[in-house]
Structures are given as C-alpha cells and as structure tokens.
Amino acid sequence: EIVLTQSPATLSLSPGERATLSCRASQSVGRHLAWFQQKPGQAPRLLIYDASNRATGIPARFSGSGSGTDFTLTISSLEPEDFAVYYCHQRFDWPPVTFGQGTRLEIK
Amino acid sequence: EVQLVESGGGLVQPGGSLRLSCVASGFTFSDNYMDWVRQAPGKGLEWVGRIRNAPSSYITDYAASVKGRFTISRDDSKNSLYLEMNSLKTEDTAVYYCARVIETAIDHWGRGTLVTVSS
Numbered sequence: 001e002i003v004l005t006q007s008p009a010t011l012s013l014s015p016g017e018r019a020t021l022s023c024r025a026s027q028s029v030g031r032h033l034a035w036f037q038q039k040p041g042q043a044p045r046l047l048i049y050d051a052s053n054r055a056t057g058i059p060a061r062f063s064g065s066g067s068g069t070d071f072t073l074t075i076s077s078l079e080p081e082d083f084a085v086y087y088c089h090q091r092f093d094w095p096p097v098t099f100g101q102g103t104r105l106e107i108k
Numbered sequence: 109e110v111q112l113v114e115s116g117g118g119l120v121q122p123g124g125s126l127r128l129s130c131v132a133s134g135f136t137f138s139d140n141y142m143d144w145v146r147q148a149p150g151k152g153l154e155w156v157g158r159i160r161n162a163p164s165s166y167i168t169d170y171a172a173s174v175k176g177r178f179t180i181s182r183d184d185s186k187n188s189l190y191l192e193m194n195s196l197k198t199e200d201t202a203v204y205y206c207a208r209v210i211e212t213a214i215d216h217w218g219r220g221t222l223v224t225v226s227s
Contacts, residue, residue, distance in 0.1 A: 015194040034213050036153075043205060055215070070202065087153055091213035095169040097143065097155040 002026055002093050006086075006100035011102045012108040019075040019104045023088035032092035035064055035073045038102075039084045047086075048073060075105075083107050110134040110216045112206045117221030124225070126207050130189040130206030130218055138162060138184035141209035144191050145217070154202070156180075156191070158209065174200075190215035196225045 003026040012020055023033065031051040036044035046055040048064035051071060061076040075082055088100040115129040130142075157170040159180045168180050169183040175204070179192040189206055203220040 032213070036214075042221050045217075047216050049213060049215065089153075089214060091211070094212065095155075095158065096171050097145075097158065097214070099153040099155070102152045 001029060001096055002029060002090055002098050004088050004098055004100035006088060006103045008103060009101075010104045010106060012079055012106050014108045015078050015080055017078050019073075019078055019082070019105060021073040021086055021105070023071045023073070023100050025067075025069045025071075025090060027093075029090040029092035031067050032090055033064075033066070033071050034089045034091070036087045036089060037061075037082075037084050038087065044087060078105075080107075110208060112208065112216060112218030114204065114206050114218045115219040117204065117223045119224045119226065120196055121227050122196060122198055122225055125192070125194045126196065126223060128191040128193070128204055128206075128221060128223070130191075132187045132189065132206075132208070135208070137187040141181075141212070142182060142189045143207040143214055144178075144180060144189075145205045145207055145214070146200075146223075147205070147220075148199075148202040153201075156204070160188070183223055193223070196223075198225050201225045 005024045007022045035048040038044040052064045063074045065072050085102045085104050087102050111133045114130045119125050141160050143158045157180045160167045177195045181190045205212045205220045207219040208216040
C-alpha cells in the first residue's frame with residue numbers, strides 16, 4: 001500500500017500570502033497524483049490531476065508540481081474562499097486507493 | 109454537468125445492515141469505474157471500494173477494513189451504484205461518498221449520505 005504523508009498538518013496564513021502544501025509518497029507514483037479541496041459540509045473538489053494539470057474551472061492561482069515521491073500544491077495568493085482542507089490522492093498503485101491525511105489551511 | 113446523488117443513509121444498530129444508493133447523471137455511467145469513499149466525523153478520507161465497468165467484468169476491490177462485510181454493485185441500466193453494508197460497527201459511522209473514476213483517479217464526488225452506527 002502506498003502511504004501519502006502531507007505536511008504541514010495545519011498551515012496558518014493571511015489572505016494574499018502564498019501557500020505551499022506538501023505530499024510525500026512512500027514509493028514512487030510517477031506523476032499520478034491529484035489534489036482535492038474540501039470545505040466544511042461539502043464534498044471534496046478536484047483541483048489538480050496528474051501532478052500539475054488544473055481541473056476544469058480551477059483558478060490559475062492553484063498550481064501543482066512534483067514527480068516520483070515528492071509533490072507540492074501552491075496557491076500563489078490566498079483568497080478568503082481558499083481556506084479549507086486539502087488532500088492528495090494517488091492512482092498509480094491500487095487497490096487500495098489512498099489519500100493523504102490532509103492539510104488544514106486556516107486564516108491567521 | 110456530472111451529478112452524483114447518494115441516498116439511503118441513516119441510523120442503524122451495531123450488527124445491522126444498510127444499503128446505500130447513488131444515482132449518476134451528466135455522463136455515460138456505464139463507461140466508468142466507480143468508487144465509494146467515506147469520511148468519519150472530523151476525520152480524513154478513507155477509500156471503501158471500487159467497481160469496474162463491464163469491459164473489466166465488473167470486478168470489485170475493497171479496503172481491508174470492510175472486505176467481507178460490504179458489497180459494491182451497479183445497475184448500468186439505471187445509472188446506479190450501490191453499497192450493501194452488513195455487520196456494521198460503530199467505526200463505520202461516516203459520511204459515504206459516491207465518486208466517479210476517470211483513468212483510475214477520482215474526479216467527481218457526490219454530496220454524501222450520513223451513516224450512523226449506534227445503539
């Protein structure tokens with residue numbers, strides 16, 4: 001089973017700042033990594049797929065990078081609506097399908 | 109527009125059973141693999157299982173935590189996905205999401221249905 005470890009667990013930033021979230025895989029997943037955003041009481045929403053491709057309708061301030069075992073989600077300038085929980089997800093090796101434990105992005 | 113609508117959640121006693129449904133629209137349901145993913149209150153996402161499509165013989169895969177207790181099925185004629193849950197435990201309490209799979213990755217989620225296992 002591929003374990004995904006996200007860091008930090010919580011990130012406290014202010015609107016307008018840059019956010020950098022990390023996801024590390026226990027073994028290589030190539031570029032087969034996605035990022036989801038989840039707001040309270042809502043379903044997750046796909047932001048990035050295959051490491052760096054923005055999903056339909058996702059603003060350009062969201063970008064993804066990385067390959068192999070180390071991946072990054074960057075939000076270039078935080079908007080108030082970006083404060084949420086972010087999960088990474090790999091599709092390289094399954095079952096089982098795996099998710100990271102999440103990074104909570106909170107307003108400082 | 110892709111839509112996934114789950115139903116069937118509720119309160120059930122430990123050891124009981126429940127059947128969840130998910131109706132899909134806005135895409136060709138029969139083409140896709142489909143997943144169930146759950147989220148316990150205040151916790152992260154946990155994959156429950158996957159059902160493949162007809163060309164892949166509707167093969168199912170399950171998380172170790174539910175294998176032997178949960179069964180995923182689908183009815184492509186009704187654009188519907190199901191999750192039969194037996195021998196429920198308190199730790200199965202969660203919001204259960206139906207999710208579409210594209211090229212083995214999840215891309216769309218339903219709004220979820222809450223299952224509470226409690227006496």
